[in-house]
Amino acid sequence: MIERRDFLKGCLACGVTAATVSVAGGKAMAAGSFEGYPDAMGVLVDLTRCVGCRSCEAACNAEQKLPEPDLPFDDTSVFKDKRRTTEKAYTVVNEYKVADKETLYRKMQCNHCTEPACLSSCFVNAYTKTKEGAVIYNAKVCVGCRNCMIACPFNIPAYSYSSPLNPLVQKCIFCYDTRLKDGKPPACVDICPQQVMTFGRRADLIKLGHDRIQANPGKYVDKLYGEKAVGGTSWMYLSSVDFDKVGFDGHIQNEPIISNVKDFLGFVPMVLSIWPALFTGVHLLATKNKDGHHDHEEGDHQ
Amino acid sequence: MKLFLARNPNTQIIDSLRKDNDTGRPWTLMEKIFLGLTPKQYMAQAMSNPLNWVFAAILLVGIPFIIARFIFGLSWAVGDPYDNAWGLFLGFGLFGMVPLSSSGFQLGSAVEVFGRHDFEPIERLGILNGILGYFFAVIFLMCDLGQPWRLIYPMFVSWGPEAVLFLVAWHVATYLSVQAAETSTAFFEWMGWPAGRTFVKKMALGLAVAGIILSTLHQGALGALSTYAPGKIHPLWYSSSFQWLYFFVSSLPGGLCMVIVVSTIAVKTMDWRCDATFKNSLSKLQVSLAKGASMGLITYLVIRLIGVAHDNKWAYLTTGWGGWWLFEIGFGVILSLVLLTAGIRNNSVTLVRLGAWTTIIGVVLNRLNVYMITFNWQNGHVHIPPFREIMIVITVYSIYIMTYRAILYRWPILFKWKTRYSEYAVLEPKPAAVTAPEAAGSK
Ligand code: SF4
Ligand code: SF4
Ligand code: SF4
Numbered sequence: 001m002i003e004r005r006d007f008l009k010g011c012l013a014c015g016v017t018a019a020t021v022s023v024a025g026g027k028a029m030a031a032g033s034f035e036g037y038p039d040a041m042g043v044l045v046d047l048t049r050c051v052g053c054r055s056c057e058a059a060c061n062a063e064q065k066l067p068e069p070d071l072p073f074d075d076t077s078v079f080k081d082k083r084r085t086t087e088k089a090y091t092v093v094n095e096y097k098v099a100d101k102e103t104l105y106r107k108m109q110c111n112h113c114t115e116p117a118c119l120s121s122c123f124v125n126a127y128t129k130t131k132e133g134a135v136i137y138n139a140k141v142c143v144g145c146r147n148c149m150i151a152c153p154f155n156i157p158a159y160s161y162s163s164p165l166n167p168l169v170q171k172c173i174f175c176y177d178t179r180l181k182d183g184k185p186p187a188c189v190d191i192c193p194q195q196v197m198t199f200g201r202r203a204d205l206i207k208l209g210h211d212r213i214q215a216n217p218g219k220y221v222d223k224l225y226g227e228k229a230v231g232g233t234s235w236m237y238l239s240s241v242d243f244d245k246v247g248f249d250g251h252i253q254n255e256p257i258i259s260n261v262k263d264f265l266g267f268v269p270m271v272l273s274i275w276p277a278l279f280t281g282v283h284l285l286a287t288k289n290k291d292g293h294h295d296h297e298e299g300d301h302q
Numbered sequence: 303m304k305l306f307l308a309r310n311p312n313t314q315i316i317d318s319l320r321k322d323n324d325t326g327r328p329w330t331l332m333e334k335i336f337l338g339l340t341p342k343q344y345m346a347q348a349m350s351n352p353l354n355w356v357f358a359a360i361l362l363v364g365i366p367f368i369i370a371r372f373i374f375g376l377s378w379a380v381g382d383p384y385d386n387a388w389g390l391f392l393g394f395g396l397f398g399m400v401p402l403s404s405s406g407f408q409l410g411s412a413v414e415v416f417g418r419h420d421f422e423p424i425e426r427l428g429i430l431n432g433i434l435g436y437f438f439a440v441i442f443l444m445c446d447l448g449q450p451w452r453l454i455y456p457m458f459v460s461w462g463p464e465a466v467l468f469l470v471a472w473h474v475a476t477y478l479s480v481q482a483a484e485t486s487t488a489f490f491e492w493m494g495w496p497a498g499r500t501f502v503k504k505m506a507l508g509l510a511v512a513g514i515i516l517s518t519l520h521q522g523a524l525g526a527l528s529t530y531a532p533g534k535i536h537p538l539w540y541s542s543s544f545q546w547l548y549f550f551v552s553s554l555p556g557g558l559c560m561v562i563v564v565s566t567i568a569v570k571t572m573d574w575r576c577d578a579t580f581k582n583s584l585s586k587l588q589v590s591l592a593k594g595a596s597m598g599l600i601t602y603l604v605i606r607l608i609g610v611a612h613d614n615k616w617a618y619l620t621t622g623w624g625g626w627w628l629f630e631i632g633f634g635v636i637l638s639l640v641l642l643t644a645g646i647r648n649n650s651v652t653l654v655r656l657g658a659w660t661t662i663i664g665v666v667l668n669r670l671n672v673y674m675i676t677f678n679w680q681n682g683h684v685h686i687p688p689f690r691e692i693m694i695v696i697t698v699y700s701i702y703i704m705t706y707r708a709i710l711y712r713w714p715i716l717f718k719w720k721t722r723y724s725e726y727a728v729l730e731p732k733p734a735a736v737t738a739p740e741a742a743g744s745k
Contacts, residue, residue, distance in 0.1 A: 084384060084385070085384075086382075086384060087382075117530060120464055120465060120530075121465050121466070121467065121530045122462045122465055122467075123456045123462040123465040123467040123468035123470075123471055124452075124455045124456050124459070124460040124461070124462050125460050125461060125462035125465075126460070126462075138460075141452070141455055141459060141460040142448070142449070142452075143447055143448070143449055143450075143452040143453065143455050143456070144376075144447045144448020144449045144450075144452070145446075145447055145448075145467060146387035146388065146448070147465070147467050147527070147530070149384065149387035150387050150388060150527075150530060150531050150534075151530035151531060153531075153532075153533060155384070155385055158384050159382075159384065159387065159448065161375060161376045161377035161380065161381070161382050161383075161448075162375050162376075162377040162378075162382075163375055164372065164373060164374055164375035164376075166449070167375065167376060167448035167449065168448075249533055251533070252533060253532060253533075257530055257532070258464070260529040260530065260532060260542045261466050261526050261529050261530065263542075263543060264466065264522065264523070264526035264529070264546045265464070265466070265469075265526075267522075267546075268469065268519060271515060271518055271519055272515060272519075275511070275514060275515045275518065276511055276515065279411070279415050279511045279514055280507075280511060282415060282416065283414070283415045283416070283417070283507060283511075286415065286416045286417040286418075287417035
C-alpha cells in the first residue's frame with residue numbers, strides 16, 4: 001500500500017498542529033468555568049457622586065507617566081465630545097445630560113474583567129489576570145495584531161500607532177506595579193474629592209453595592225453594572241439612570257466573551273481526529289475501480 | 303506579449319527543458335526567465351503592454367508609501383483607529399483573500415481524494431491560486447501588524463492556545479507549507495529537477511487531506527474570530543453559533559469562482575500560454591466548477607437565512623442596515639446563484655463567468671461588512687480608511703497580480719511541459735544517485 005504510507009508521511013505536518021490545537025480546545029473549555037480569584041480587588045464607582053472634576057484623569061496621567069494632554073485637566077470644554085481611552089489617557093470622564101437638567105459623569109477605564117476578552121483573544125498570551133484582580137499586559141511579547149482591541153467589549157485598549165519600532169497596547173493596569181501589588185488603592189481612586197470610588201475586595205463590593213441600593217430606595221436603578229456583565233468585572237458601577245443613558249452597553253451578555261468561541265474551539269479536535277480517516281475512506285471508495293489512476297505522471301503521456 | 307507574438311509569429315516561447323522543440327541543448331535559467339526571448343525583446347513586449355504602465359505608475363507611488371509606513375509607523379498609513387482596529391489590510395487582505403484562495407484545497411482534494419481526474423487540467427491553477435492568495439494575505443498581515451518582526455512569536459516564543467487567532471496563525475503557516483509542496487511540482491518541472499517532483503507527487507494524497515483539515519478549520523476560524531466582538535458587529539452579520547459556518551461555507555464558492563475568473567482572464571489575455579488541453583476543456587471545467595459553487599452558494603443562502611430566523615432578527619431587515627444586508631445577499635448570493643444555474647442549464651460559459659464575478663464580490667463584501675463596515679455600527683458612522691491605507695492595499699494587490707502573471711507565464715500551470723518526464727534524467731548531473739533511494743523507498 002504505497003498510498004497509505006505516503007499519506008502518513010504527508011500528514012506528519014498536521015500532526016504537530018493537531019497536538020497544539022487539541023491543547024487549545026481543552027484549555028478553552030476549562031477557562032469558561034473560571035470563577036475568579038477569591039481575593040481579587042475591585043472598585044465600586046457611584047456615578048451619582050461624580051462632579052466631573054477630572055482629577056482622576058490628572059492623577060492617572062501622573063502615576064502612569066503619560067504625556068502632557070492637549071488641554072489642561074481643568075478644562076471642561078472636553079465634555080463637548082464623548083471621548084474614549086487613548087494611548088495618552090488610560091481613563092477619561094464623559095458628561096451625559098440626562099432628563100430634567102440632570103447631568104451625570106462617567107469615568108471610564110479598563111474594567112479588569114474576571115474573564116477578560118482581551119486576554120482570551122490574544123494569541124501570544126500577552127495579558128495576565130493577577131490574583132489581585134488586575135489585568136496587566138506584557139509588552140515584550142505583543143505582536144500588535146490588535147485582536148484585543150477588537151475583542152474588548154468596552155473598547156478600552158488603545159494602541160500607540162505612531163511608534164514605528166515599538167508600538168504597544170496602552171490601557172489602565174489598575175496601577176498594578178506601583179500600588180495594587182502592595183495592596184494600595186489606585187491613584188485615581190485615591191485622589192477623588194467626592195469619594196466616588198470605593199476600593200476593596202470584589203466580593204465585599206458586590207455586597208456594598210446592593211446594600212447601597214437597598215438603603216436608598218429610588219436613588220439607584222436596581223442593578224450593579226459589572227457584577228454579571230461578560231462574566232463579571234472588577235470595576236462595578238451604580239447609577240441613578242438606565243446604564244444605556246450614560247454610555248454603558250446595557251444589553252451586554254452575561255456570559256464571558258470566551259464562551260462565544262468555545263463551540264468552535266471544541267469542534268477543532270473533532271475535525272483533527274475524524275477528517276483524516278473520513279477522507280482517506282472517501283478516497284478509497286472514489287478510486288476503487290479506477291486502475292492505478294493516482295500514480296499519474298502527466299509529463300509522460302505526450 | 304499577445305501583441306509581440308502577433309508581430310513576431312516565429313518566436314519560440316519556452317515550453318520544455320531544451321531548445322528546438324526539446325531536441326537541442328537545455329535552456330539556461332536566464333533563458334527560461336526571459337521565456338526564450340532576448341532581454342531586449344522581452345523589454346519591448348513588456349513596454350508594449352499598457353497594463354504594465356498602469357502597474358508601473360501604481361508601484362511608483364505605492365512602494366514609497368509602503369516604505370513610509372514602516373519608517374513612520376502604522377499611524378502614518380492608517381491613522382489612529384482605536385475603535386476600528388482592523389482596517390483594509392486585514393478586512394480585505396486577510397479576510398477577503400483567504401476565502402478566495404480555498405481553491406487550492408478544493409481542486410487538490412477533488413483530484414487526489416475524490417478521484418475526479420477530469421479536473422486535472424485546472425488543478426494546478428487552483429493550487430497556485432491558493433498559495434498566492436495565502437502568501438499575499440500574510441504580506442497584508444505584515445503590513446498591518448504593529449511589530450511584524452514578531453510574527454513567529456505565537457509559534458516559538460509565547461503561546462496563547464485558547465485564542466482563535468493562535469489557531470489561524472498555526473494553520474495558515476502549516477497550510478502555506480502544504481501548498482508550497484503542492485505547487486512545487488510545477489516548479490520542479492520548470493527547473494528540471496525530477497527527484498523533487500517524484501517525491502512530492504507521492505505525498506499528493508496526504509497533502510490533499512491535510513489541506514482539507516487545515517482549510518475547514520482556519521476558514522471557519524476566520525469567522526469564529528468575529529464572535530469575540532458580539533456587540534460590535536451588526537446582528538444581521540453576526541451569529542455566535544453559525545459564524546464559523548458562514549465563513550467556511552462561503553469560502554467554498556468563493557475559491558471555485560476565483561478559479562473561474564482567473565482562468566477566464568488567463569485564456570483571454572495569455573492565450574499563447576494555454577495549451578490545447580486547457581483551452582478545449584476550459585468551458586466544460588468552468589461549468590463543472592460552477593456546479594460546485596452553486597451547491598455551496600445555496601447551502602450558504604440557507605444557513606444565512608436560518609441564522610436570521612434562529613435569533614428572530616427579521617425586524618432589522620426594515621432598517622437601513624437591513625437594506626444593505628439585502629443588497630449583499632441579493633447581489634452576492636441570489637443573483638450569483640441565478641447566473642450560475644442559468645449558465646449551467648444553458649451551458650453558457652458567459653453566464654457562469656458573470657456569476658463567478660458576482661460571487662467573489664459578494665464574498666469579499668461580506669468580509670468587509672463583518673470586520674469593517676458594520677463594525678461598531680452603534681457608533682452611527684462608518685469608518686472610512688484613509689487614502690494612504692487604500693493606496694498600500696492597491697499596491698500590494700498589484701504586486702500580487704504581477705507575481706501571479708509572472709508565474710503563469712513561466713511554470714507549467716496552464717500548459718503541459720513538453721519534456722517527457724522519463725527524459726529528465728538526461729539533464730540530471732548524477733541521475734542514479736538522486737533517484738535510487740527514492741525508487742527503493744516506493745517499493
Ligand atoms: S475591560 Fe477590556 S481591556 Fe479591560 S480587562 Fe476587560 S476586556 Fe480587557
Ligand atoms: S495586539 Fe498584542 S496584546 Fe493585543 S491581542 Fe495582539 S498580540 Fe495580544
Ligand atoms: S487604576 Fe491607575 S491606571 Fe487605571 S485609570 Fe486609575 S490611575 Fe489610571
